[in-house]
Amino acid sequence: LLRLGFQDEAVGFMHWAMDRAQSCSKGHLGVMYALDGGEVASERKLDLAGFEGASPIVVGNDANGQTQHDIYGALLDATYLGSKYGEPLAHDSWQAIIRVVDHVCDTWRDPDSGIWEVRGPDKEYLHSRLMNWVAVDRAVRLAQKRSLPAPLVRWSETRTEISDDIWANFWNDDLGRFVRAKGDTPEDKAVDGALLMMPLVRFIGPTDPKWLATLKAIGDDLSDDGQVYRYKIDDGLPGQEGTFVACSFWYVECLARAGRLDEARFNFEKLLAHGNHLGLFAEEIAQDGTFLGNFPQAFSHLALISAAFYLDRALNDGGPRAWA
Structure with missing residues (x-):
């Protein structure tokens, strides 16, 4: 804002x-909180049909606890x-x-x-x-x-x-990259779209070799034509995952911060083409291009704005500015 x-x-x-x-x-x-600052109710299903018959229709959120x-x-x-x-x-x-x-x-x-x-x-x-x-x-x-x-x-x-x-x-020498969780299972050692936040919050430099190795792994394992899945694990939730819009825009910003401006701009413009007639996005995008999850999703648009802001600045000024 x-x-x-x-x-x-x-x-x-x-x-x-x-x-x-x-x-x-x-x-x-x-x-989480309701807009008035109160508690968010637990989940309950409504006997309604969603977009193109999508179900279940759920209000509330069991993650409140x-x-x-x-x-x-x-x-x-x-x-x-x-x-x-x-x-x-x-x-x-x-x-x-x-x-x-x-x-x-x-x-x-x-x-x-x-x-x-x-x-x-x-x-x-x-x-x-x-x-x-x-x-x-x-x-x-x-x-x-x-x-x-x-x-x-x-x-x-x-x-x-x-x-x-x-x-x-969380840095794994054998794999040569960061992992999503502490532990020894394949799921623990996998990459995760949330790791894209590491340079964006200034924990690690965007061109640090260890970060670039992790970015490559995310691109190899989670990216599909520039769209990024948040993970490829069993999360205990019903339904099939689409690519996660926020992760896709985080990926764009990470590419830009790594100096890969042409690739970042190309991916950014491809992602924008998936917005609806108002330029709005849902939470996820299915393989056929339809929206999945909450719509419109604030998380998606915050990531879009951040990527657009940085990419525009880098393309016009020739590089990043200092942050303190």
């Missing part, structure tokens, strides 16, 4: 997010950018952020359901660990930039511990 000039909307969203954070006395956020560590990284990244380019944090909001980050410091080693809300045993996922790192990193940066009171020694040490854990437990 801030990138596109929607200042009022961005500030309004941050007020809403800070209200949620302040309502958590111990810093433990819910995975899951643990998903990535939400903390998303909140702190938004808080950091909102404070830097939008409106400074109020005192009570910063106190709430301290509680949230302290909670992350206490729980980052715990397994969770991950970004994809896998219906099965919790695991230690790389993306979740990555977003825990983002949460602490952005909190440290924000405290230092704004001279805010914070337990910086503990936070800085935790940030280093999380980084060390990622390199020690």
Whole structure:
């Protein structure tokens, strides 16, 4: 929103997010909230036909009781950018952020359901660990930039511990790439579309050889003509997976950040052709080009905007700009 000039909307969203954070006395956020800040109901099926007879039609979300560590990284990244380019944090909001980050410091080693809300045993996922790192990193940066009171020694040490854990437990020397989860099963050692966030959140350089090896593996294993599946595992959910639109646009941005601008632009333009007459996207795209999942999907459009913004800047300015 801030990138596109929607200042009022961005500030309004941050007020809403800070209200949620302040309502958590111990810093433990819910995975999801209703627009009014209340709880999201559990899933129930409706006796209705979906688009072209698709079924089942479900309202609510059973993931409301899951643990998903990535939400903390998303909140702190938004808080950091909102404070830097939008409106400074109020005192009570910063106190709430301290509680949230302290909670992350206490729980980052715990397994969770991950970004994809896998219906099965919790695991230690790389993306979740990555977003825990983002949460602490952005909190440290924000405290230092704004001279805010914070337990910086503990936070800085935790940030280093999380980084060390990622390199020690999620980089696989035998495979020569990062893996999706800590463990020894083929599913644990697979690649995952969520790994595309690693350079996008500035954990690793976009041209680091170890990242480029992982990017190649994602392209080889998950990409189909520029469209990217989020994974190829059994997630415990019914139905067949299509390519995941957000992952496809993350892939475009990763290519662009790696300097592969022609390839990034080509894939980007092919993806845009799959939008409907209003340029909108669903969650996934089936092999025949039809939409699958929620429509319109905010996640898809956020990834589109981010890829478009970076690609346009790189094509016009000849390369990336500094970030701090």
